[in-house]
Amino acid sequence: MVFDSKIPEGPLAEKWTKHKFNLKLVNPANKRKYDIIVVGTGLAGASAAASFGEMGYNVKAFFYQDSARRAHSIAAQGGINAAKNYPNDNDSIFRLFYDTIKGGDYRSREANVYRLAEVSNNIIDQCVAQGVPFAREYGGLLDNRSFGGAQVSRTFYARGQTGQQLLLGAYSALSRQVAAGKVKLYKRTEMLNLVLVEGKARGIVARNLITGKIESHSAHAVVLATGGYGNVFFLATYAMGCNGSAVWRAHKKGALFANPCFTQIHPTCIPVHGDQQSKLTLMSESLRNDGRVWVPKEKSTVEKIRKKEIQPNDVPEDERDYYLERIYPSFGNLVPRDVASRNAKNVCDEGRGVGETGLAVYLDFRDAIKQFGIDVIKAKYGNLFQMYEKITADNPYNTPMMIYPAIHYTMGGLWVDYNLMTNIPGLYATGECNFSDHGANRLGASALMQGLADGYFIIPYTIGDYLAGMPYDKVPEDHPEFKKSEEEVKHRINKLLNINGNRTVDEFHKELGRILWENCGMARNETGLKEAKKEIRELREAYWKDVKVLGINEELNMTLEKALRVADFMELGEVMIDDALDRRESCGGHFREESQTEEGEAKRNDEHFSYVSVWEYKGDNKPEVLHKENLKFENVKLTQRSYK
Amino acid sequence: MEKGRSYTLKVWRQKNAASRGEFKTYQVNDVSSGSSFLEMLDILNEELTKKGEDPIHFDHDCREGICGTCSLFINGRPHGPEEEITVCQLHMRTFQDGQTITIEPWRARAFPVIKDLVVDRSAFDRIIQAGGFISVNTGAAPDANAIPIARENAEVAMDAAACIGCGACVAACKNASAMLFVAAKISQLAMLPQGKVERKRRAQKMVEQMDKEGFGSCTNTYACSAECPKGIEFTHIARLNREYLTSKFTS
Numbered sequence A: 001m002v003f004d005s006k007i008p009e010g011p012l013a014e015k016w017t018k019h020k021f022n023l024k025l026v027n028p029a030n031k032r033k034y035d036i037i038v039v040g041t042g043l044a045g046a047s048a049a050a051s052f053g054e055m056g057y058n059v060k061a062f063f064y065q066d067s068a069r070r071a072h073s074i075a076a077q078g079g080i081n082a083a084k085n086y087p088n089d090n091d092s093i094f095r096l097f098y099d100t101i102k103g104g105d106y107r108s109r110e111a112n113v114y115r116l117a118e119v120s121n122n123i124i125d126q127c128v129a130q131g132v133p134f135a136r137e138y139g140g141l142l143d144n145r146s147f148g149g150a151q152v153s154r155t156f157y158a159r160g161q162t163g164q165q166l167l168l169g170a171y172s173a174l175s176r177q178v179a180a181g182k183v184k185l186y187k188r189t190e191m192l193n194l195v196l197v198e199g200k201a202r203g204i205v206a207r208n209l210i211t212g213k214i215e216s217h218s219a220h221a222v223v224l225a226t227g228g229y230g231n232v233f234f235l236a237t238y239a240m241g242c243n244g245s246a247v248w249r250a251h252k253k254g255a256l257f258a259n260p261c262f263t264q265i266h267p268t269c270i271p272v273h274g275d276q277q278s279k280l281t282l283m284s285e286s287l288r289n290d291g292r293v294w295v296p297k298e299k300s301t302v303e304k305i306r307k308k309e310i311q312p313n314d315v316p317e318d319e320r321d322y323y324l325e326r327i328y329p330s331f332g333n334l335v336p337r338d339v340a341s342r343n344a345k346n347v348c349d350e351g352r353g354v355g356e357t358g359l360a361v362y363l364d365f366r367d368a369i370k371q372f373g374i375d376v377i378k379a380k381y382g383n384l385f386q387m388y389e390k391i392t393a394d395n396p397y398n399t400p401m402m403i404y405p406a407i408h409y410t411m412g413g414l415w416v417d418y419n420l421m422t423n424i425p426g427l428y429a430t431g432e433c434n435f436s437d438h439g440a441n442r443l444g445a446s447a448l449m450q451g452l453a454d455g456y457f458i459i460p461y462t463i464g465d466y467l468a469g470m471p472y473d474k475v476p477e478d479h480p481e482f483k484k485s486e487e488e489v490k491h492r493i494n495k496l497l498n499i500n501g502n503r504t505v506d507e508f509h510k511e512l513g514r515i516l517w518e519n520c521g522m523a524r525n526e527t528g529l530k531e532a533k534k535e536i537r538e539l540r541e542a543y544w545k546d547v548k549v550l551g552i553n554e555e556l557n558m559t560l561e562k563a564l565r566v567a568d569f570m571e572l573g574e575v576m577i578d579d580a581l582d583r584r585e586s587c588g589g590h591f592r593e594e595s596q597t598e599e600g601e602a603k604r605n606d607e608h609f610s611y612v613s614v615w616e617y618k619g620d621n622k623p624e625v626l627h628k629e630n631l632k633f634e635n636v637k638l639t640q641r642s643y644k
Numbered sequence B: 001m002e003k004g005r006s007y008t009l010k011v012w013r014q015k016n017a018a019s020r021g022e023f024k025t026y027q028v029n030d031v032s033s034g035s036s037f038l039e040m041l042d043i044l045n046e047e048l049t050k051k052g053e054d055p056i057h058f059d060h061d062c063r064e065g066i067c068g069t070c071s072l073f074i075n076g077r078p079h080g081p082e083e084e085i086t087v088c089q090l091h092m093r094t095f096q097d098g099q100t101i102t103i104e105p106w107r108a109r110a111f112p113v114i115k116d117l118v119v120d121r122s123a124f125d126r127i128i129q130a131g132g133f134i135s136v137n138t139g140a141a142p143d144a145n146a147i148p149i150a151r152e153n154a155e156v157a158m159d160a161a162a163c164i165g166c167g168a169c170v171a172a173c174k175n176a177s178a179m180l181f182v183a184a185k186i187s188q189l190a191m192l193p194q195g196k197v198e199r200k201r202r203a204q205k206m207v208e209q210m211d212k213e214g215f216g217s218c219t220n221t222y223a224c225s226a227e228c229p230k231g232i233e234f235t236h237i238a239r240l241n242r243e244y245l246t247s248k249f250t251s
């Protein structure tokens, strides 16, 4: 298997400029002879589709929601990074690059991350020009805040709705191209297969979710921008429809999958209320600036609270364990996401977790309110407190909040080269669905940046390099390869509809989520992972024998939609486990129990694991093959993180 | 948290766009007061599936009140009885144990029913396509701080931009007018210097498209604002009217 990352030679800061110059161009008059399929209209997809349209290409954009504006990017709250250095606090492209690569625990490519930092400033310019109402200071200039422990203020934001505003900006640009006739939208349409002709990506097979019609779409190149696969865990902060099907189908057609086990767990989510829960809600990380995290020292106190014999506020100071402050005196409650998450899990595993399920810790504002006054806290967190109260019916001004970690982002994804092309010629992956920029851990406010960098400023150039070498001829949609791919899809659908077993799709999905969360979540070890692999296989077999999917294909059938997604998650989950098994180091958000320091902290192993894990599909029921892309670091020095 | 609650649901069932719909009554048990409204429907759907009955179809995605996908008309009100939230943010503790709850889709000529509680809102997309944008190509933007924008104006723009495009305003209006939706976008862009260049054309085109889609006319009842989950104010409608009139007089 040959795969070349195509990282340009030369000094880091000149790579992208030189590379751009070397890319082949498509003559403006010839662009209209090329068709491009974009799957996904989140930040990564909408920005790419709009830009392609402006450049003159013919674009078909697909998404499963009823409107392009509803892609999951809409839910991002906190903000987007850029190296503008408007606050004059000595930020720079190099510093943003450095923070991002260090934040990723040195498991991403220097060249990609540097380019991301380099184009970050153009993103802000573009969005402002589109009418994105970023927060401003009284002087009328843009406001910045610091985010995720960064030492500079480089995060641009639009209240708590940054993702929404950026997406609506991209959606408006997309809408303009629809009006111009350059982009055609396919709403409520789900990609279920990739079509290769002579080894090149030439189209997709998709299901019209309203009529059930299985449709073929042909193009000269296919761009996947389908977001993350975190819903493999069932409970996550993702929107309900987020799925891994598009990337998984591409993988089964030969696209390599990188770092599948790198998923991000966010420490401040609202805890699970019970087994009727359908998803988890994120509370902004900024809360840890003033809230103190604790659980009772004794299990007996936990019991008393649970039986409502006492209230959390009744627990005296010396019976509280402010465990983050105790273990990490210099960072305290502000340790990075992974450390905060793992420690919450530890105290809950010890039986000291609070709440009805025992899977929660307190985040207490009592002392902050005492110190700064209620008005200051209200001004900072009012909307978050209100949102918390709406969901839990508890008032955080009077009683501590309860939080617990949840799956929030997937760093893993399709392997891409520097041009964002997968190893399949003509197949690209952008945004969260590729693996490229965040290594083993993503820094806050960098996913929005990456999605828009990919879509506005990278792929519009790199795709031309490929298309310039392509003949204009179109592959007809009744080509045997399309027919074959359609048949594969129809076969899967019929199979699912005909099982008529006893267990619902959600029951299977919950079980899959449990296996992965317990064994391939925050902490992993070899025994657990091996057991999980066996369990997933059994579950998958049971699924294809006992799942109950009602209705027919030729109608809106949301159970069928879910069933197809869960079927793919069942397969993807197994590769996550293979990958976690191989990575016998603790890294980023992943605590590999066999690899820890004497104090029980995560121990990265650069000597043996400084590589991207690249998985190749070899056929049903055959083990996937692991390839390694070794990471070279020429501009940063690798250091172990310490927060003590 | 209280477990084991029961509710009687009267739900609009409609097989597809062409068929006639009707209300059907269901009993749902074992609901926790901490469950969200949509989780309550999940519970019922799991039961229906087990019994071999087609689950109730409803639109939803983020379940956090931001994507604008969820769209249920509950006991006569879009998004249910609570102020300034979407139905996905509504929790069962709002309802009394044993209560009867009526659930319908958005009702509007411009939003035809697709199935059960799912409607087609693509009219909104077409209105934005008619002019709800600033014409700037990728890469053609000046430095973001080149044009200062008064904070008050930026804040008004943001208030308007908070619209999630759910369509509750249309569902709330006795004329099924889309004025608040259109006004929010026009207002956002009119408040920003970048949006001023195209303001006349934008107002005309968007209003024209709105009329074409079959939305009713606005008779200033303000039901739209009252039911908007994001609290978008009807003052934006006044701004739209101004934008539209000046565009008519000066074009």
Ligand SMILES: Cc1cc2nc3c(=O)[nH]c(=O)nc-3n(C[C@H](O)[C@H](O)[C@H](O)COP(=O)(O)OP(=O)(O)OC[C@H]3O[C@@H](n4cnc5c(N)ncnc54)[C@H](O)[C@@H]3O)c2cc1C
Residues within 6 Å of the ligand: A039, A040, A041, A042, A043, A044, A045, A062, A063, A064, A065, A071, A072, A073, A074, A075, A076, A077, A078, A079, A080, A162, A163, A189, A190, A191, A192, A225, A226, A227, A228, A237, A238, A239, A242, A243, A245, A246, A282, A408, A409, A430, A431, A432, A433, A444, A445, A446, A447, A448, A449, A451
């Ligand atoms: C609650 C929350 C808060 C966040 N906050 C921040 C933040 O403050 N800052 C930050 O930088 N990042 C944040 N993130 C992460 C960030 O929002 C996402 O990583 C990013 O928006 C992903 O964008 P995307 O374009 O890659 O994918 P998405 O926005 O997920 O879009 C995926 C698109 O693909 C389509 N699609 C998927 N599968 C298929 C299929 N099979 N067929 C057809 N279409 C398909 C969907 O319809 C959709 O249009 C947050 C994430 C969450 C969950």
Ligand code: FES
Residues within 6 Å of the ligand: B059, B060, B061, B062, B063, B064, B065, B066, B067, B068, B069, B070, B086, B087, B088, B089
């Ligand atoms: S499901 Fe997204 S707003 Fe309700």
